Amino acid sequence: MQVEARILVTVGTKAQFIKMAPVLKAFDQAGVVYDLVYTGQHSETFSLLERTFGVRTPDQVLVPNIEVTTKQGMLSWSIKFWRAVWSSISAGLWRKYQYGLVHGDTISAIYCAIAMRLSGMSVVHIEAGLRSKSLFDPFPEEIIRRLISKIASVHFAPDNLSVANMKNARGDVIHTHGNTMRDALRMALGEKADGDIECGQGKYALVSMHRNENLSNAKAFDSLMKMVIETAQTSQVKFVLHPATRSRLEKSKWLPLLKKNLNIELLQRMDYPDFVELIMGCSFLMTDGGSNQEEAAMLGVPTIILRKNTERMDGIGDNVVLSDLSSEAVGEFVQKHCGKKWTIRAIEKSSPSIVISQWLAKRVN
Known part of the structure; x- marks a missing residue:
């Protein structure tokens, strides 16, 4: 029964x-x-x-x-x-x-x-x-x-x-x-979860943003798009577009600018293991996502949080930096980590x- x-x-x-x-x-x-x-x-x-x-x-x-x-x-x-x-x-x-x-x-x-x-x-x-x-x-x-x-x-x-x-x-x-x-x-990493694997061979920056505080604030959104384009002057950029981000870009002047930039690749949101593989190939991560911050802290990938404030302390003071939406902070972070490799940490069992x-x-x- x-x-x-x-x-x-x-x-x-x-x-x-x-x-x-x-x-x-x-x-x-x-x-x-x-x-x-x-x-x-x-x-x-x-x-x-x-x-x-x-x-x-x-x-x-x-x-x-x-x-x-x-x-x-x-x-x-x-x-x-x-x-x-x-x-x-x-x-x-x-x-x-x-x-x-x-x-x-x-x-x-x-x-x-x-x-x-x-x-x-x-x-x-x-x-x-x-x-x-x-x-x-x-x-x-x-x-x-x-x-x-x-x-x-x-x-x-x-x-x-x-x-x-x-x-x-x-x-x-x-x-x-x-x-x-x-x-x-x-679950996504499988045997790789035991760590000690050299990552970042892709030599690109991975960008992901979707939060309401960034998409609905015109000043913050424009500033972030400028940061993405400035990052592309130093590094190849793979920009994963959440549906809300894609919708916001389509109503802005930024989508044509991003599309014509040869150093920027716009990607659709993907299956989770594919996204984890994308993280492991990047030199550094730029994100406003709390879940991304948690992943970065566990993996050890250099990450800058595109926010003024965060409720999570994961990785802060270690491999994760809070940007305060400062273009100077983002620029310094990009220069420090562009083209660098990092080693994946073992994920606790x-x-x-x-x-x-x-x-x-x-x-x-």
């Missing part, structure tokens, strides 16, 4: 998928029964990621066939999301679960946390406790993190600082001793995903 799932897992973005895939695999290995829901905030490359990580297809897609890339798209998706969720709640489909899992600090995460509370679930927040120094930087991620901490009753925090930030939180705070990105990275799975398994089995 099939056991009814008591856990509902929600995934909204590609980054969430990558970080939640090892948790789902750990559930499968431990015999933890769960239902999986995609919110539809992102959909690009999800089918690739399902095959890459061996994760089953979802039980429900709240808003199918959409990729949110603009503010108008976000509004349209939000309306459809709440219609779908309210239909599920009204039909009693979401009232049977004991725990509802959300990850990180996306719009999907806060929407699902609210919906889960309305349905009577205990909200479980994975990657809890991250904090920046400003309520509005990054926006809206910092506000979302703090709101979810008020809604959730189980908080899986990845490090000592995150645990300390949750000292006044309601419910259970569990130290996972690492981010689930570690498990995803080990301890599994945060198993910590999460074992804690929940004791409560639902």
